Amino acid sequence: MLERLLDALASLPLVPTYLVLMALSALENVFPPVPADTAVALGAFLARRGEVSVVPLTVLCWLANLSSAAGTYWLGRRHGRAFFRDGRGRRIMPPEALAALEEAYARWGSFGIFVSRFLPGLRAAVPPFAGVAGLPPLKALLPAAVASAIWYAMLAFVGYQLAASWDDVKALVADANRGLGIVAVAATAAAIVWLWRRSRRSP
Numbered sequence: 001m002l003e004r005l006l007d008a009l010a011s012l013p014l015v016p017t018y019l020v021l022m023a024l025s026a027l028e029n030v031f032p033p034v035p036a037d038t039a040v041a042l043g044a045f046l047a048r049r050g051e052v053s054v055v056p057l058t059v060l061c062w063l064a065n066l067s068s069a070a071g072t073y074w075l076g077r078r079h080g081r082a083f084f085r086d087g088r089g090r091r092i093m094p095p096e097a098l099a100a101l102e103e104a105y106a107r108w109g110s111f112g113i114f115v116s117r118f119l120p121g122l123r124a125a126v127p128p129f130a131g132v133a134g135l136p137p138l139k140a141l142l143p144a145a146v147a148s149a150i151w152y153a154m155l156a157f158v159g160y161q162l163a164a165s166w167d168d169v170k171a172l173v174a175d176a177n178r179g180l181g182i183v184a185v186a187a188t189a190a191a192i193v194w195l196w197r198r199s200r201r202s203p
Helices: 002-011 014-027 036-048 054-085 087-092 095-116 122-132 137-162 166-201
Strands: none
Touching: 014 036, 014 054, 036 054, 036 137, 054 095, 054 122, 054 137, 095 122, 095 137, 122 137
16 A cells, blocks of 8 residues: 555645655654655655656655654653653663663664664664663764664665666665664564573672
8 A cells, every 4th residue: 555655646746745755754663664765765756857856856755754753752751751761661671671771772773773774673772772761862863863874865865866767676675675674673582582681680
């Protein structure tokens, strides 16, 4: 269904195209299966055909994505600790695991956020937990902004320069996300093991 939606964007007028691509870029941080990467690459491909402008489109999609990431960060910062200290949240993440999470963000926070913004799925989870861990806004949002800018610029370049057809663009982005997805799974597994071991050591 989402793939058909992306294919249908090619027939939309200019303003709805911008709005739909921005919405998909923002929704990725709330619902990771949304194909924001493919949407941005599609926008760049349409720009190559002269239907949209690639630079404004890339900037607007980046701002939309960053805004939603900042929203999840502030939601986690404001309500996350209270949620995980009481009721169901405490069962999901015991105090020992929360303490280990805070230690992880204190040690690798900015670097981890920067790297995670390139990894499908994982990129959506890191900002809210940075808020839960109490990472300062500058350390949480600046690396996210820089990494997302690099990633979106790369997607725009792929869509605009490297592919002769929309099928080629989809294949390139799918191959990239497949490889990055493997890295994301490995990184997530390593982080879970590390948090479990650290939480067991906590008094």
